Amino acid sequence: MPYSSDALSRALIATAVDGIIVIDRRGLIQVYNEACRTLFGYELSEVVGQNVKMLMPEPYHSEHDHYLSHYANTGEKKIIGVGREVVGRRKDGSTFPMYLSVGEGEAEGEPIFVGIIQDLTARKAAEDALREREARLSSILDTVPDAIIAIDEMGVVESFSPAAERLFGYEAAEVRGQNIKMLMPAPYHAQHDGYLAHYRRTGEKKIIGIGRIVVGRRRDGSTFPMELSVGEARFGDRRIFTGFVRDISDRQGAERRLEELQAELLHVSRLSAMGQMSSAIAHELNQPLTAISNYVKAARRTLDQEGPEALSRAQEMMDRAAQQVLRAGAIIRNLRDFVEKRETNRAPQSLNKVVEEAIALGLVGMAHLGVRTNLELESAMPPVLIDKIQIQQVLINLIRNSIEAMQAVSIRELAISTATDGTEFALVTVRDTGPGFTEDVRRRLFQPFVTTKEDGLGIGLTICQSIVEAHGGTIVALAGVPTGAVFRFRLPIAKQSEEAA
Amino acid sequence: MTGKSLIYVVDDDVDVRDSLRILLESAGFGVKDFGGAKEFLAEGVFTGTCLVADIRMPEMDGLELQEELVRRKLSLPVIIITGHGDVPLAVRAMKAGAIDFIEKPFDDENLLSSIRRAIEIGQQVRTREAEAAAAERLLTLLTPRERDVLDQLVIGRSNKVAAYELGISPRTVEIHRAHIMDKMNARSLSDLVRISLAAQSRGLA
Numbered sequence: 218m219p220y221s222s223d224a225l226s227r228a229l230i231a232t233a234v235d236g237i238i239v240i241d242r243r244g245l246i247q248v249y250n251e252a253c254r255t256l257f258g259y260e261l262s263e264v265v266g267q268n269v270k271m272l273m274p275e276p277y278h279s280e281h282d283h284y285l286s287h288y289a290n291t292g293e294k295k296i297i298g299v300g301r302e303v304v305g306r307r308k309d310g311s312t313f314p315m316y317l318s319v320g321e322g323e324a325e326g327e328p329i330f331v332g333i334i335q336d337l338t339a340r341k342a343a344e345d346a347l348r349e350r351e352a353r354l355s356s357i358l359d360t361v362p363d364a365i366i367a368i369d370e371m372g373v374v375e376s377f378s379p380a381a382e383r384l385f386g387y388e389a390a391e392v393r394g395q396n397i398k399m400l401m402p403a404p405y406h407a408q409h410d411g412y413l414a415h416y417r418r419t420g421e422k423k424i425i426g427i428g429r430i431v432v433g434r435r436r437d438g439s440t441f442p443m444e445l446s447v448g449e450a451r452f453g454d455r456r457i458f459t460g461f462v463r464d465i466s467d468r469q470g471a472e473r474r475l476e477e478l479q480a481e482l483l484h485v486s487r488l489s490a491m492g493q494m495s496s497a498i499a500h501e502l503n504q505p506l507t508a509i510s511n512y513v514k515a516a517r518r519t520l521d522q523e524g525p526e527a528l529s530r531a532q533e534m535m536d537r538a539a540q541q542v543l544r545a546g547a548i549i550r551n552l553r554d555f556v557e558k559r560e561t562n563r564a565p566q567s568l569n570k571v572v573e574e575a576i577a578l579g580l581v582g583m584a585h586l587g588v589r590t591n592l593e594l595e596s597a598m599p600p601v602l603i604d605k606i607q608i609q610q611v612l613i614n615l616i617r618n619s620i621e622a623m624q625a626v627s628i629r630e631l632a633i634s635t636a637t638d639g640t641e642f643a644l645v646t647v648r649d650t651g652p653g654f655t656e657d658v659r660r661r662l663f664q665p666f667v668t669t670k671e672d673g674l675g676i677g678l679t680i681c682q683s684i685v686e687a688h689g690g691t692i693v694a695l696a697g698v699p700t701g702a703v704f705r706f707r708l709p710i711a712k713q714s715e716e717a718a
Numbered sequence: 719m720t721g722k723s724l725i726y727v728v729d730d731d732v733d734v735r736d737s738l739r740i741l742l743e744s745a746g747f748g749v750k751d752f753g754g755a756k757e758f759l760a761e762g763v764f765t766g767t768c769l770v771a772d773i774r775m776p777e778m779d780g781l782e783l784q785e786e787l788v789r790r791k792l793s794l795p796v797i798i799i800t801g802h803g804d805v806p807l808a809v810r811a812m813k814a815g816a817i818d819f820i821e822k823p824f825d826d827e828n829l830l831s832s833i834r835r836a837i838e839i840g841q842q843v844r845t846r847e848a849e850a851a852a853a854e855r856l857l858t859l860l861t862p863r864e865r866d867v868l869d870q871l872v873i874g875r876s877n878k879v880a881a882y883e884l885g886i887s888p889r890t891v892e893i894h895r896a897h898i899m900d901k902m903n904a905r906s907l908s909d910l911v912r913i914s915l916a917a918q919s920r921g922l923a
Contacts, residue, residue: 511741
């Protein structure tokens with residue numbers, strides 16, 4: 218060895234980054250290196266010969282002497298050769314976490330204990346920060362209303378948020394490690410592994426970064442509509458897919474309620490019109506009926522008297538009664554004319570306003586489908602003579618058809634325009650960028666029970682046509698340029714006299 | 719029925735009005751008919767025994783007419799007829815003192831019996847009013863002291879208590895009482911109380 222062992226050990230102790238303390242069997246400090254000075258803040262002169270417990274906070278401070286005597290008496294090692302995390306006490310009284318390893322040696326026939334001290338303050342702080350970040354993140358995940366599910370490339374669930382637990386009815390522990398397809402009903406259940414394999418092979422994105430409405434399956438087997446958006450993250454050569462799931466049953470419920478409400482509104486308005494009408498009928502008819510009864514009863518009384526004068530008075534009364542019968546008949550006839558005219562509730566309306574309202578109604582519950590709407594309204598549009606609710610039904614029907622049809626394509630634009638063309642009719646055009654229809658379908662479009670939808674009844678457009686035609690208008694379906702469907706219908710412009718009415 | 723009772727008919731429907739007039743005349747009533755409430759009120763003096771009014775009329779309807787009669791303190795019995803069986807309207811009419819609320823078209827006997835009842839009620843009212851007027855006149859004959867004694871007797875006080883209340887002797891009360899009975903033409907104490915109350919009711923009305 219080129220150096221003396223004494224010089225070498227002094228150099229080692231002095232330059233060590235870790236603190237080094239040597240105590241004797243009574244606990245008195247014999248060696249205290251430069252690193253310790255930085256750690257504890259005591260000068261060498263302040264600690265040499267002092268009991269090492271001065272560097273410890275309570276309860277170690279009080280117990281250390283006992284540890285030493287216990288070891289001297291029993292030889293039972295608690296820390297020697299083991300090392301552990303303990304707390305040190307600086308000169309200023311503050312404490313800090315440290316890692317202490319203790320070895321036992323012998324010097325001049327006496328046992329000595331060597332302590333190597335590593336400051337853990339920085340590491341602890343980093344650990345705390347990490348823990349805090351994790352806690353914060355998980356509290357965010359816990360409170361986000363969207364369910365969050367992470368899977369690996371093979372579809373195995375890695376994490377399942379509390380919102381997901383609530384939504385699907387599974388505990389996270391039941392789902393973790395399972396294939397994600399357990400949360401899907403047929404046919405997705407059977408196809409999902411194939412989707413993943415397809416994506417791994419081709420990199421072709423079908424849902425990632427797009428989001429769509431799919432159907433989820435709860436633990437109890439029930440299914441519900443959900444909006445799913447999927448993000449992808451790479452960790453080295455590993456890929457994680459994170460799905461954000463939002464339950465939209467409520468939104469669709471709201472939509473259904475809206476429809477029910479509209480139907481009810483129509484029903485109620487019809488009923489109340491009928492109620493008003495029948496009350497008017499009752500009052501109108503009661504007048505001649507009262508007069509008839511009065512005349513007939515008066516005649517009956519008059520006939521109790523004898524003589525030609527009474528007879529002629531009674532005849533006069535019967536004639537008046539007969540006139541009242543004719544009056545009642547005329548009321549009923551007028552009423553029938555009135556009912557026929559009032560079958561629909563037509564009034565001069567602002568077509569542009571009717572269209573704007575219809576778009577808002579038509580988009581309820583469909584705003585998330587990513588459809589861009591365009592309105593081109595004729596500014597000098599005269600009022601049209603229409604039943605507003607019926608025409609809005611036509612518009613909503615066309616708008617919803619278009620939105621549904623455009624789910625199949627990536628560019629989704631819905632344009633509605635109003636215009637005049639110098640005739641007695643106003644034009645409304647609904648144009649979409651969907652797949653359109655074949656010439657064969659286009660020709661049969663307005664026939665009842667013709668549909669291109671899987672769950673369609675094929676009566677929507679038939680009703681639209683009958684409403685428009687009842688207004689004296691026409692409706693046509695055209696092929697869009699370059700693609701899409703175009704529906705155009707005409708409605709009668711209100712005449713001046715009707716406007717005043 | 720001695721002499722013809724005069725019935726007022728107010729209805730804006732000329733045919734209903736005409737048929738009502740003919741019906742009531744055939745039943746022995748005298749009839750005066752009006753096309754609206756305003757024309758009727760323009761009469762000013764009402765010698766008729768009963769009013770039959772339609773509820774639904776332009777300008778002033780039957781209920782408003784009825785309320786106007788109450789406001790003018792005209793004690794003319796009113797029968798409301800309506801082409802429109804409407805419970806709230808019926809309640810309002812009856813509360814305002816209508817004799818009946820009859821739905822069109824009606825059985826003639828229903829209307830006629832209501833009219834007879836209205837005439838009867840009208841006569842009772844007139845009798846009561848005449849009595850009250852007479853009693854009121856009699857009250858004016860009493861001295862202030864006799865009025866004090868009468869007030870005590872009417873609320874049921876005995877001679878003794880009345881004497882104590884008024885600070886006079888029971889004997890004096892007895893003398894006053896005899897004078898009161900005499901002046902009021904009362905045969906008994908209960909007779910006295912009745913006459914006194916009749917006069918007061920008119921005073922309150």
